[in-house]
Amino acid sequence: MAVVAVTGAKGLVGTALRKQLEQSGHKVIRITRSTRLPEDPALIAWNVQTGELQGKALQDVEAIIHLAGENIAAGRWNDELMAKIRDSRVPATQKLAEFVAENAPNVKTFLCASAIGYYGDREDELLTEASAPGLTSSPGFDKGFMSAVCQAWEAALTPLSEKNVRVAKMRFGIVLSKRGGALAKMLPPFLLGMGGPLASGKQYMSWIGLEDLARAIVHVLHTDSLHGQINMVSPNPVRNSEFTKALGKALFRPTFAPVPAMGMRILFGKMADEVLMASARVLPLRLQETGFEFTTPQIGPALKQALK
Numbered sequence: 001m002a003v004v005a006v007t008g009a010k011g012l013v014g015t016a017l018r019k020q021l022e023q024s025g026h027k028v029i030r031i032t033r034s035t036r037l038p039e040d041p042a043l044i045a046w047n048v049q050t051g052e053l054q055g056k057a058l059q060d061v062e063a064i065i066h067l068a069g070e071n072i073a074a075g076r077w078n079d080e081l082m083a084k085i086r087d088s089r090v091p092a093t094q095k096l097a098e099f100v101a102e103n104a105p106n107v108k109t110f111l112c113a114s115a116i117g118y119y120g121d122r123e124d125e126l127l128t129e130a131s132a133p134g135l136t137s138s139p140g141f142d143k144g145f146m147s148a149v150c151q152a153w154e155a156a157l158t159p160l161s162e163k164n165v166r167v168a169k170m171r172f173g174i175v176l177s178k179r180g181g182a183l184a185k186m187l188p189p190f191l192l193g194m195g196g197p198l199a200s201g202k203q204y205m206s207w208i209g210l211e212d213l214a215r216a217i218v219h220v221l222h223t224d225s226l227h228g229q230i231n232m233v234s235p236n237p238v239r240n241s242e243f244t245k246a247l248g249k250a251l252f253r254p255t256f257a258p259v260p261a262m263g264m265r266i267l268f269g270k271m272a273d274e275v276l277m278a279s280a281r282v283l284p285l286r287l288q289e290t291g292f293e294f295t296t297p298q299i300g301p302a303l304k305q306a307l308k
Contacts, residue, residue: 001025008067012180016214051095063109077269094156117146121278173206173233176306196257201241203279
């Protein structure tokens with residue numbers, strides 16, 4: 001099996017992914033931004049400013065899985081946090097891709113996280129990997145920020161494609177886990193019986209269980225025909241109102257307290273419109289076409305699994 005290097009390996013997705021990779025027989029190398037490393041053959045130092053990777057293990061790496069990026073739920077969105085979200089993805093990925101393309105000839109596969117934010121707010125439209133990106137109003141922090149970031153993030157991988165490296169742009173949906181991400185942020189008000197639909201509740205949420213996501217990434221790694229854009233979501237997106245009822249049921253809590261749009265904008269800043277109230281009804285056609293099977297394709301069982 002291949003030697004696989006992973007950025008963001010200690011994060012929510014990275015931790016689950018490392019377990020899946022090791023169970024599949026792969027040797028996993030962590031790419032870390034720490035500048036002071038012990039003599040450890042399982043670590044590679046990454047200079048985010050230059051993209052440079054340092055470590056003897058790099059010469060053995062056949063595939064890189066790039067998950068690192070500022071947590072979009074790190075706090076209330078303002079211009080400073082949005083700049084961190086953008087810069088941790090676009091220039092960082094660009095420099096890493098350039099370095100790997102020129103200095104790591106043994107790397108034949110590069111899988112990079114992206115997000116379904118690529119599609120923007122599309123109401124009830126069914127979205128597949130062939131769908132166009134969302135509209136952006138400017139290169140700055142106005143409406144369409146997440147779509148603009150995702151488009152630039154994916155474009156940053158061009159140096160690798162030019163070197164005939166297999167590149168997969170994995171567009172993650174909402175990852176379900178009580179240990180982090182959006183679901184962990186939702187739990188406190190729901191546990192207090194104060195959960196409810198966001199704004200109208202009509203917006204579609206495209207989601208995936210953490211374990212299914214880790215399995216899907218390994219599936220992409222093992223499937224040579226999978227390259228380009230790949231939607232990493234359950235085949236059953238749900239409206240926010242349905243998600244809310246399912247979460248309340250899983251927690252044995254009422255869900256009668258809708259959160260108004262204005263309240264969300266006060267609490268979350270521009271993230272309210274860009275993420276929480278945006279509607280993305282996304283399907284994982286390429287995963288399904290290549291035979292991937294979800295263990296929790298329905299929201300009710302997926303939430304129960306995530307809350308264990």
